[in-house]
Amino acid sequence: MGGQDRPKGISPTAVEGAPGLWxxxxxxxxxxxxGREVIQSRVEFTPDSPPFxxxxxxxxxxxxxxxTLEYTLEGQPPVVCNVGDALTVPYGVHHQARNVGNGIAVELATYVVEKGKPLLTKVD
Structure with missing residues (x-):
């Protein structure tokens, strides 16, 4: 998965049910x-990772x-973000991201969430 693009010591885990997301x-x-906690994650998207x-x-x-990542938030047109671009997804809004570039795309995701609830809920 493009290990040469990953900083030393970073060992990602696959996101369950989301092939190509680490x-x-x-x-x-x-x-x-x-009742709130902060979780900060580095998320990697392979070029063939389907939207989730x-x-x-x-x-x-x-x-x-x-x-380069394309984000689609429910009820809004897609937004393309490049290196250094930032985006906030409001509480409970259904959304998805996909890699629209050629190599691995990486985001820093900071979640301010309700403690004790699943961080991520998949929408069918």
Missing amino acids: RVDLQKHDLSIP KHFHPGEEIICVLQG
């Missing part, structure tokens, strides 16, 4: 907001670190 959880902490429609129990704040 995630490394970087940190997870309780917040000063009761899902939602989170809180906000997702995204920054593209590598490549």
